[in-house]
Amino acid sequence: MIDTAAEENIKLQISAYSIGGTQDGKQIHLHGIGVPTVVLGVPSRHIHSHGSIIHRDDYENGLKLVKAVVARLDAATVDDFTR
Secondary structure, three states: OOOHHHHOOOOOOOOOOOOOOOOOOHHHHHHOOOOOOOOOOOEEEEEOOOOEOOOOOHHHHHHHHHHHHHHHHHHHHHHHHHO
């Protein structure tokens, strides 16, 4: 995902939780022998309310990144994730 963002000239900010809250990706990642997982988040304000606010560019770039990553997935790439 990082390489794809760079190739597509999409700004990307990486963060990691060491304590506190987590995302659903944690449980998916730990399932069985492990599942390759990435969580893509769009920055937002008031996330725990009924009306979060996001910037349209962040949404559009997130969507562009997901499409670009999925377009690059082939059997060899997916197999490489689980080695």
